[in-house]
Structure formats: C-alpha cells, structure tokens
Amino acid sequence: MSIWEYANPVRFMRSTAKLLPWVVAAAAICVTAGLVWGVLTPPDYRQGSTVKIMFLHVPAALMAINGWLMMLVASLIWLIRRHHVSALAAKAAAPIGAVMTVIALVTGAIWGQPMWGTWWEWDPRLTSFLILFLFYLGYIALWSAIEDPDSAADLTGVLCLVGSVFALLSRYAVNFWNQGLHQGASLSVAPGERMSEVYRYPLYLCMLGFFLLFLALLLIRTRTEIRLRRTAALRAREARR
Amino acid sequence: MIELGKYAGTVLLAYGVSLALLIALIWHSVARNARARDELEAQEGRRDAR
Amino acid sequence: MRALLIRDLRLATRAGGGFGLGLAFFLILCTLVPFGVGPDAAMLSPIAPGILWVGALLSCLLSLDRIFALDHEDGSLDLLATAPIPLEAVVAVKAAAHWLTTGLPLTLAAPIFALLLHLPGAATGDLVLSLLIGTPALSLLGAFGAALTVGLRRGGLLLSLLVLPLYVPTLIFGAEIVRRGAIGADAASPLALLAGITLLSAALIPFAAAAALRINLR
C-alpha cells in the first residue's frame, strides 16, 4: 500500500483515531518528564537559575521553525499531488506554529531581561523570529478570509511558497542589518563551548516532548478540519434540496 | 526544594506564561475538535433521519 | 502588451484614477512624523532615511488594490485571462504600470520630502538611487499580494498584512543604503543585494501572481 493512501480522509480518520491516544500519551509523558527534569537541574554558574528557561525556549523555537517547514512540505504536496488532507494539515499546523513562536519570543524576552538588561533587543535571531511570526499571522489571516475552501487551500499554498523564499531572504537581510548578542546554536558548536551534559539530556527530552506535542495537536486539529469540511459538504447537499 | 535563587521571579514568569499559552492552545484544539464532532454527528443524524 | 501598459497608465492618470494620491499620502506622512517626533532637526536627521523608506513603502501599499481589483470588478480580468497574452505577462505589465505611476513619481519627488525631514544632503543621491532600484520590487510583491486578495470584499488591511512581511528585505537594504550614504560610508554591497532582490522578484513573482489570479478567477 502506498503512503499516499493515508491522504484519503476516511482512511486518515480511521488510522489516526488509533494512533492519536499513543501520541498524546507519549507527548504528555515526555513534556512533563523533560520539564520536571529541567527544573531540577542545578543553576548555571553564569546564568543562575535562568538556564531553566532554556527547556521551554529552545524546544519552542525549534518547533516554531519546524512548524513552518512542515507547512511548506504540506503545501507542496497539496499543490503538486492534490491530497486534500495535506492542505488541511498545513492549515492546522499554522496556529500551533504561531503559538510556538510566541512562546519562544516571550520566554526569550523574559530571559533577556536579567541577561542583557532589556526586554527586547533588535538582535537578528530575535528579529527573524518576529518576522516568522508575521508570516504565520498573514498565512492564518488569508485562510480565514477566503470562503471557498478550494481556492483558500491553493492561495495559502502559493503564499506559503513565496513566503518561505522571502522569510529566508529576511533572515539574511536581518543578519546584514545587525550583528547580534544571541548565542549560536550551542548543540553543535565547537567542543570547548559544548553545553554541559547536565542540561543537554533534559533538553533533548524536552525537544522530543515538544515534537510529540506538536504532532498530537496537529493530528487533532487536522481531524477537526476534516470534520468541519465534511459537515460543510453535507450542508451544501442539504441546501441543494 | 528547587533552588531558584534571585531569578525566581523570572523563571516562574517564563514557565507561567509558556504553560498558560500551551494550555490555551491545547484547550482550544480539543474544544474545537469536540464541537466539530458534535456538529458532524448532528448533521449525519439529520441526513440518516431522512 | 504595450497596449495594456498604455491603457493602465492612461487609466491611472485620468480623473478618478488616483494618480497623485500616493504622493499626497507620502507628503502627509512626512509632515505627520515631525508632529509625532518633535521638530528638532538633530532628532529628525538620523531617522530620515528610515522614515522616507517606510513612507514610500506605505504609500505604495495603499495603491496596490488598484492593480487588479478594478479590472476584476468590471470583468476585464476574465477577458484578459482568455486573451492571447499569457497571464504572467499581464501581471508583469500591470506591476510595471503600477511602478510607473507610484514608485517612479515617489522616487523623483523624494529629494523634496528629504528636505522636510532634514536628510543630510550627501544622502540625497543614495536615496533616489535606492528608491529607483528598490521600488520595482515593492510593486511586484504588491502585485502578488493583490492577486492573492483580488476576489475578497475588503482586502485592504489583509493585503497589508500579507505584503508587509515580504517587504522586509527590500526595506532593510534600501534604508541601509541611505543610512550609509548619510554617514559617507560605502553602500555598494547593500546596493547589490537590493538589486538582487528586485531581480529575484521580477523573475519569480509574475508566475506566483499569475497562479494566484487563475485560482481567484475560477
């Protein structure tokens, strides 16, 4: 059976109904365990107890970006292969990604207050997250403005493609505009700078947890969208009478 | 007990806001899903009734 | 194609076409800012590049719905879509007409507005150059946004929300050129990047906008 079979809404509903409880349970366990483990870590010698914010900040930031990537992939699948479920999945992912972006921004801002002495700094990393948030807003607004679902799926798909190109360009532009204060990706940087193991493992667990949480919410919201579409289709038939 | 030191307020604020946002998102998703399911069932019930 | 360009230019300059309203909006914005910020030249001068670019961008934005909405309402767009010229060319020509009636006058009038905001004289040339290179990208991206929202009842604010994030790179490089010009620094690299964005938009946007139009017409 080809993987595209799952793009059939009926089959999608049936298989996700079985899968969903497991994903929800795994997400709940990983997020709770990861955050509790994170809170129990000792304070950092430089940042004090504020390192504990990292266990929210980094996974949220990660999922904010991955959420957009997922939307991009789903949009491409819809535009090329016309699988309706993937269009709805893209729609469902947007609010989750937007909330993740807000969490990253807010925790970053709260973290910045003691570390840099300011709530907000026009640092390129932070700025590009703000821009990402704007792209999420535009995408969600376009979905909600168009009544015809076919056109809405197509138009938001095109917006997602063009938006991705320009979001990437903005990232470079912002880097050019201001060199920042924010630390680099410390999970991969030079060995001397490597994050202490004390923080690394709970962080991994939190990342996994946020990923599972994203997945669970994505499944739930996609199922909602499918149900709404089906209700609308039945209503349209009824109105025909 | 967990040691938060002088940054207790900061950390608690970050956790509070983030968890509130997450819970709101989860609640919204679940409630909307339940509403959609009810509406669909009502609609299908009406169709089957005919 | 030439016929379409000429028609659009003629429509924009006839009564009710809205030519000049963009300039007037730019003027009002440039007068409002000193009211908000305070009349101090030492204060205005450093922010002038940014304000001028943001102003150009906003007045471009407000005339965007002219690109396709009127043609959609009176049915011309349906007829153009069934005409023997490709829709991509229609988009390109209409973006060009928009630029000629909005971006170009803005570019030419910018030195006067620069005086209002006390832009250092040395930067005037850079301002004109950056607007000349950058505003075509604004018109193209705007055409994309207009194509996305063409069927909607009140697309105005939504159009802004969709288009403004796309304007970010153009704005950053454009304002950077002027700022460098004001302090006498070398502006070659932002200039090259700005030109790159305009070229990229010119290459990509007509296809994306034509696709959006086709979806909205059906």
Add this chain to the structure above:
Amino acid sequence: MRALLIRDLRLATRAGGGFGLGLAFFLILCTLVPFGVGPDAAMLSPIAPGILWVGALLSCLLSLDRIFALDHEDGSLDLLATAPIPLEAVVAVKAAAHWLTTGLPLTLAAPIFALLLHLPGAATGDLVLSLLIGTPALSLLGAFGAALTVGLRRGGLLLSLLVLPLYVPTLIFGAEIVRRGAIGADAASPLALLAGITLLSAALIPFAAAAALRINLR
C-alpha cells in the same frame, strides 16, 4: 441602539470581520520602523512616542472603511436610515463599535509594542492613558471621513487624505503627552487639550457625519 452596538461588535469579531488585523498592522509597523531607522536603542527610544502614535493612527485609518461601507453595500444603511433611531445615534454607535474593536485593543496592546521600540518604561503609563483618551477622537473623525466617502468605489486612499489632516491635533497632543512622560515632565496640559479634542469630536461629529450620510444615501 444597544442592539446595533452588539451587532457591530459581533460582526467585527466573526470570521472575515477583520478584528485583529488592525493590531497586526500596528505590530508590523513597529517592526518595520527599526528596519528603516536602525536597531540602536539610543536611536529608537526618543522617537518611540511619535512612532507609536503615528502607528496607532494609521492602523485606525485602515479599518475606517469598515464603519459604513459594508452596511452601504448590502443595503443595511438604507434600512437603518428609515429605522426609528436617529442617524446621529447610528453614527455614534458605529464609531463606538469601531473604537471598541480597534482603538481599545490598540491601547491595551501598546505597552508590548512600546517594548519593541524601547520606549522608556516611565512613559508606558502615559502612552496607555493618552491612547485611551485620544483614540475615541480618531474613531469619531474617521467615521466622519467614512461617511463622506461611503458611496465611492475606491474610497480608501481618498479617505486617508481627508482624514489625516483632521488627525493632526490629536497626534500632536497625544505624542506630546508620551514624550513628556518619557522625560518625566508634567503632561497635564496636553492631557487636558487631548481630552478637549475628544469631547469636541464627540459633540460635533455625529451631526456632521449623519448629514454626510443623508446626502450620500439619496
């Protein structure tokens, strides 16, 4: 009257009503200005009062056509004009609904946007207070402009041109309050003047706007 207010609020918050787009536009504007002006806090901080007020004004402006245009298109305005409530009350209620869905959220969200522009913390209270007192005047004056342009096809840019000059006094006093707050000066007199403008608008505008509506309806 209460029914009309509730209906307008409900329409604004339902899908497609555009509630929140004004906030999003304000956010975008506050993001764009630093791209133009530069990321330096020392640079942004002094201009923040002005930019915030201009931003509030523009995002108010862009939602003005919602006040009457939709009701005119679907015929509700004709019916409201023949209903037993005076047209002056209709204008007042609709301006109030516009303020509740635009000015008030803007006022409440302003402290966050103030952070982005590094407004000195001491001025946050003044910012909120000045917006709270000043934005009703923006909605009222905007309702007047919207009433003047209600029958026109593309009233958007023209509406801006008509309304922006009317906004100047509000802007001047509003921004002055915040600027004084930022340097710790006493802001009582601009506050009084701003309140005066709002009261004057509330007293005069409903009559002027109702007259304009009556003319446009016939």
Add this chain to the structure above:
Amino acid sequence: MSMLAVRDLAVARGGMRVAEGISFTLDPGKALILRGPNGIGKTTLLRTIAGLQPPAAGQIETTPDSLAYAAHADGLKSALSVAENLRFWASIFGAQGIDAALSALDLTGLADRPAGTLSAGQKRRLGLARLLVTGRLVWLLDEPTVSLDADAVALFGQVIRAHLRTGGAALIASHIDLGLPEAEMLDLTPHRAAPRGANAVPAGFNEAFG
C-alpha cells in the same frame, strides 16, 4: 383618513427628473401596485416616499414612523444567523418575538443557518420577514418577489393579505403578477418626465444651470 397621500409628486435621480405628476392616496387595508418599464423611476419613487431622498416637487403626507421600506437589497449580514439577523431588526424597531415572523415565511427550520449560506430565494424571504418585525403599517416594497419561486410567491401573497386585514397598507413596485387581484394598479409610464429629448427638466444642482 388615508395612511399615505402623495400629491403631484416629481422625483429625480442622477440630476434629472425621472417621473412627475404622481398623485395617489393609500387607505388602510389597501394595496397599490406600481408598474412601468425599466428605468421609469419606481425605485426612485419608493425611496423618495421612504424619506431617503427629497422630492423634486410636490407633497408626501404620512404619519411619522409609519413606513417600512424593503429595498432591492435585503440588508442581511452573511456572518450572522437567520435568527440573529431578524432579532437585530426586531430590537431596532422595538418589537418582541421573531417566531411569528419566522414561521410566517417558513424560515423556522433555517433559523440557525448563517444568512450567507442561504439561497437567493431564502434570503429574500428573510428580507420580507423583516417587515413583520418592524410593526409598521405602511409597507413600501421594491420588487419583493424577485428570485422567489411559485410557492414562495403564494406565501408572500398570504402575508400581504394578513397585513391588509389587520389595517395595514402596501405600496408595491413589481413587474410580475403578484396574485393580488384586489389591489389597485398605478402605471408610471404616463408620468415619465418631459418625454425624452432637449426639454427634459433638470433637477437639483443642474436645475440652476439648465
């Protein structure tokens, strides 16, 4: 006493008089049907009587707040449900329940549907239901049966008859036969203002320069 009296009325549109010399009275329990070709000025006449535009000449006499006008457009909000739309107009006109109006036009089953998802005929029925919640006695109706199918036209006839029986009156512009044989007719064709050509009478701003 008559509920609406029009004497030697002239109406103008787009700066030109379109119809003139119109006189009639409308008594309780009576309906008057306006006829005439496209563009003769039926809509203009109704709008003038409703007070939306001033007459070019002549008098309109009526009790204040006795008129209810239903235009070509129904003034529905597509985002609100049928019941919400109707309840809004009911509270504007100070009426209480909307159930009678809903059932009179066979809309009870649709009460919770957003108005935007109605078909054209259903929308029109909702527009007519609005008349019932105004509580007004004189109805001014502009082509009320547009896009109604035969059953709905019959329903509309019943509603009108019930309104006339309870002392109401109606002035109806229509091109088609409404199935109201008891109603009087007024053909506007002979009232066309200054029959075409150079001696058309300008109105309003043009009058001073014409």
Add this chain to the structure above:
Amino acid sequence: MSMLAVRDLAVARGGMRVAEGISFTLDPGKALILRGPNGIGKTTLLRTIAGLQPPAAGQIETTPDSLAYAAHADGLKSALSVAENLRFWASIFGAQGIDAALSALDLTGLADRPAGTLSAGQKRRLGLARLLVTGRLVWLLDEPTVSLDADAVALFGQVIRAHLRTGGAALIASHIDLGLPEAEMLDLTPHRAAPRGANAVPAGFNEAFG
C-alpha cells in the same frame, strides 16, 4: 471537423456539481443556444469551456486560441472612450481596424464618448463589438441581449448571422428568443446534477470529504 466538442462534461460551482452529462459538438457555421432556469449552470458551463475554471469531469476539445468569451460584465473602462476601449482589445488580440466593428453595432456616432456615459444598452453593444475585433471563430456568449431593445436585438442577430456565414460558430446562453430560428437548442434542465436530495455529487474540496 467540429470546432468545439464537449463530451460528458460536468461543471461545478461553490463546491458542488451543478450540471453534468453535457455533450455536444459545434460545427463551423452553427449556433447552439443554451437554455434552462436560473441557477442551472449556464454561466458556469460557459466559463468552464472558456478555460476560466477546470471541469469537474469530462472532456472539452477545441483548437487553442479559437474561443472568444463575452461575460455578463462587459469589461469596459468608464474613463476611456468607446474607441479607446475597443482599440485596446483590438491590439490585445492583434486585430487592426476597429471601424468595421463600430459600424456593425451602430456605435460610430458614439466613438468619442467616454464609456461611463453610455446607457446600459449602448454599453452592451460595445461589449459585443469587442467580439468582432478578437478575430476568434468560436464565440461564447452569456446572455448577450440583456438590456438591449428590440432594434438592437435585431442588429445582434445580423452580426451573429454574418459571423456564422464566414465560418464562425457561437454558443449562446439566453432566456429570451434571439430571432435565430436556424440555431439548435440545448436545454440544461435534464442535466441538473443528481436531481436534488441526498445524493448530490460534491465537487472540488468537498468531493473528498462528502
């Protein structure tokens, strides 16, 4: 060979199939008139054939660039004169003169008037004159005689006959009699998609979920 062949076509609007099982061919020199009640899908069918929307099922065969579509709306710019409007479409379609088209629809005297000041019937004549400058052979016309008076309808009949004589073809949706007795008729009423009720076929996005 036929200029336009439609086989088992289904067309959709607003997420639902409106008409289906439509088949016909159109040969040079022939006209086909589409009939059917409001909302049956005439406009939708013409738009589908014109390529403005994809068919829900079935095939449309035609030579590329042979179709000219005239919609409900005429696509006129009220700020441009009659001649400017027509000349624009002529140069878009690569045609040369506009004089023949102007005189064929009796517009020569109006050539310099801004299109916005025309009456509805004159506007419609200008919209039809556009067809002549396209040089296309297959005309798709959506209610071409709306707001035309009797003389203009006769003029339109002459234009159509001339077009058919020179090897053209026309597909015309209309509610009224066009005075073209030689034309064939196609009534869409029996093609209404899944005659009412629960088994209406959804199209597009709804298809997968219905």
